[in-house]
Amino acid sequence: MKLKIYLILVSMVISITLWSDWNPVGPISNNGCILESIKQDPENNQILYAASTSEGIFKSTNNGTSWFCLTNEFADIPFKTVCVNHLNPEIIYAGTGTGAIFKSMNAGIDWIQVYQHEFNRNINEIVISPDDGSRIYAAIETTYSLEGGGIIKSINSGEDWEIITGDLNSKNFHALAIDYDNSNIIYAGSKFLYSCDGGFFKSEDGGLSWSQSSSESVTEIAIDLLDNSTVLMGTDSNGTFRSTDSGETWQQSSSDNVEFFQGEQFSITYDPINTDIVYSGMNPPNNYAPAFYKSIDNGISWNSVTEDLNSTIVFSICINSDNNDIIHAATFNGHYISSDAGITWSHANHGMAFVKVYNIVINPNEVNTWSIFSNKGLYVTTTAGEEWTRSVYTVIPSLYHPEDNTLWGYVGGGSYSDGIYISYDNGLNWGVLEWIINTNHVALNPINPNIVLVPTDETIWKSENGGYDWSNADNGITEFPVYAVYFDLINPNIVYSISESNVWKSDDTGDTWINIDGPFDSDENQPKELIFDPTNTSVIYIRANSHLWKSNNYGQDWSELILPSTELSAFCIDGMNTNILFTGFNGSGVYLSYNEGQNWESFNDSLSNLQINSFALDPDNYSFILTGTDGDGVFYSEYEPENHSINKIPFVNENKLTIYPNPFNPSTTLSFYLKKDCDVEITIYSIKGKKIKSLLQSQLPKGEHSVIWNGEDDFNKIVPSGIYLSKMKIQNKVSSIKKCILLK
Structure with a gap:
């Protein structure tokens, strides 16, 4: 008896999965966060402020060489714009993508909220009167409902606000500027949005009344710093326009770059020393087009002067007030700086780069x-x-x-x-x-991908022809938003969806739904994700805020898995050996279980960031796992499930199987390319490792080859629906293992 026990223990040790340490694989972050606004302190050109839609407000005290965050307490708030009071640069205003305006009275050390929009619309621009630092204006974006847009005004430093655009409140305002010599003259630009027309608007009485002089889709406005009758207007997909009569009439600018008239102008900035020089930043029409342009004739004509900012979006431009060769750009890739008037650029994101x-x-x-x-x-x-x-x-x-x-x-x-x-x-x-x-999500039927489900805040949309026509598919669902939908991999007529405190099931590809009883109505049990056992889809897991629930019968009954930590943030199942589970936590890293969650062990060797956001498994042969962290990018680890060969299975493209169609019924084709003459074996196994069918065992010449599997085993019997593994050996060494799904 003792000998038997000893042998069992040895067998268990040998079968344990072998893991490599975690290795960081990028993206290497010389990029900063997405910056949509950058401004200079008017009294100290070494001080810069930048607004990020993902990380808050940043400040630099050394001309952009390094940065530090000012708004860590507002980490989840997307900031769209920042504005420094030119009469008192200790006072800073910041607008957000959630309809809030924040104010600091000590150069960003402390912040208070001074405004909240009723419908949480984007605050796209904030400007301050040139002669009265207590008079502030903000441009507000509308949405599809055409509610809540407009221009708001405060005359007491942000303590109180009023909307001043009257009948224009449905406009989608993106741009705002005040005349430097006459602060009663205000310019506002509206961007086209479906039934909301674009336009350029002007007020000569501080916002009490407005007139329109252009119907272009306006995204940016700039006023000549020396001649306030010259105004430049940036548009969405029509280039730049120039006015020499304070916005009454317009002439379209020229450019040799056709992409200049196809992208969206986000920033137009005059050189503070020589106003014949103007710079434009934009969202280019493709990844290869220029995003930065320069004019040397006050906006009459424009040309690209650099390729360093291609493949990004330039949202905002700031020019050093003493040295106009130094230019800062707030971009989709963070902060760039140029020291030669925009010809060459370099990243300067120290403090932002995570x-x-x-x-x-x-x-x-x-x-x-x-x-x-x-x-x-x-x-x-x-x-x-x-x-x-x-x-x-x-x-x-x-x-x-x-x-x-x-x-x-x-x-x-x-x-x-x-x-x-x-x-x-x-x-x-x-x-x-x-x-x-x-x-909120998109899901495709794995056997008939023309069936598409899209959950939203108000309904679930369904298409049965690949997305060309849509209808509502939420009959039976009583809680919205619906955050995600999941097709059963083996029987895709079955679909699940999750909302804030409920899990729903459909047996007819989403046409009708029933609520699945479960422990999901408390804050800590709100469902975040549904995961199938890839070998048996009657087994489903629900990842909740702090719990992991499992059902073995399509959600009829639930049991809780005891977790090794709190704040569960990611979960996945080994597709080769479903006894192996991975859990990721916000603060304690990765834990794995070899026995379906009965026991857990830490899996954090060489993992420098223990805040886990996501997992992804190699869908080809489960030979590696990726985890996404909250600040240090992606980490990679290779591993060996029990049914794998002891030698690492390569995931390079040489001598690799391609299976099509997959899923399939009744047959599928396994194709491959050989780089030289060699012996080839292709065998089908069950997901548990049992041999099902020997498809090929032969010496083959260099070139393309294929073999058909008709869903039969070695005894010519049709196998049941499920997931199978196709293993290819070349010269008696495993070259590729691929998953294939038979659906009936």
Whole structure:
């Protein structure tokens, strides 16, 4: 008996998964956070302030060489604009993407909130009267509902506010400027938004009345610092316009760059020493077009002067008041500085450079290709993290289409860009499929991807023809918003969705829903994510705020897994051995269990950041895992599930299986390319490692080859629906293991 026990213990030790330490794989963060505004202290040009939509308000006291955050207590608030009182630079105002205006009276040390918009609209611009520091104006953006836009005014340093645009309150105001010589003259620009027309508006009585002189979609306004009758107007996709009669009439500027008339102008800034020189920053029409332009004739003509700022968005420009060769740019990639009047640029983001990775998507057909969404935006690597490229788009990647390998993603939050997007290059560039307000997620039916479900704050939208037509699919759901939907991988007629305190189930691809009873109505049990056991989808897990719940019968009954820490922030299951579970926590790192959560052990070797936001497993053969941290980017670890060969399985592209269609019914084709003549074996296994079918065992010449599996075993019997593993050996060494799904 003792000998038997000893042998069992030895066997357990041998079967334990072997892990490598965590390794950081980027993105290497010389990028700062997304900055939408940058301003200089009018009395000390070494002091700069910058507003970030992801990290708060930053300050530099050494001309942008290094930065420190002023608003750590408001970490979750997106700041859109910052304004320094030119009469008293200790006083600073900051506008947010949540409708709030904050004020500091001691150069950013302390902040108080002085305004809150009723509908939480973006505060896009704040300006202060040149002759009265207590008189402040702010431009407010509207949304699809056309409610809540306009210009607001305070005459007592922000203590009280009134809206001054009357019938123009439905306008989508993005730009605001005050005449330097006559502070009663105010210019405001509205950007086109569906049924809301754009326009340039002027008031000559401090905002009591307004006249319109242009119907362009206006995104920026600048006034000549020496000649206040000269005004420049930046637009969305139509270049720049110039007026020499205080905004009464306009002449379109010229440029040899066609992209100048295709992008969105975000910033127009006059050189404070020579006003013939003007700079423009923009959102270019693609990743390769210029984002920074210069005019040497006061805005009459424009030309690109640098390629250093291509592949980014320039939101704001600030020029040193004493040395006009020094220019600062607030961009999608953080802070850039130029010392030669905009010809060459370098990053200067010390104090801003950290990447919070919120989700990771791995291309199932090219597992070296990853797309991540972070506080710095969307990054793509095709080299397993060796090199990264940042997209200018802010789409959240969600999943790959199972047939054409396009990447699907979404934009939400109530912006004018909300909707479903598709990328053909792994997330670098995107095209909109459908505008859908307040989108929270997107899901595709794995066997019929023409069926698409999109949960929103108000409903669930369903398409049965790949996104061309849509209908409501929320019958039975009584709680909104709905945050996510999940198709059953084996029986995709079954769909689950989660809302704030409920889990819902549909048996008819989302047409009707029932509530699943469960312990989800308390704050600590609010469902955040639903995860299937990939080998048995009757087993589902719910990750909640502080708990992990499991059901073995499609959600009819629930049991709680005892966790090793609090603040559960990520969870995933080993697809090769579903006894292995990964949990990520906000502050205590990664824990894993080899026995379905009965016991846990710390898995934090070489993991420098213990705040975990996300996981992603290699969908090809589960040979590696990625985790996204809250500040240090992505970490990578290789591991060996019990059924893997003891030798590491490579995830390079050589001699690799491609399976199509996948999922399949009744047959699928396994294709591969050989770099030289060699012996090849291809075998189908069950997810538990049992041999099902020997498909190929032969010596083959160099070139392309394929073999068909018709869903039968070695005894010519049809196997049941489920997940299977196809293993290819070359010269008797494992070359590739791929998951394939048979659906009936």
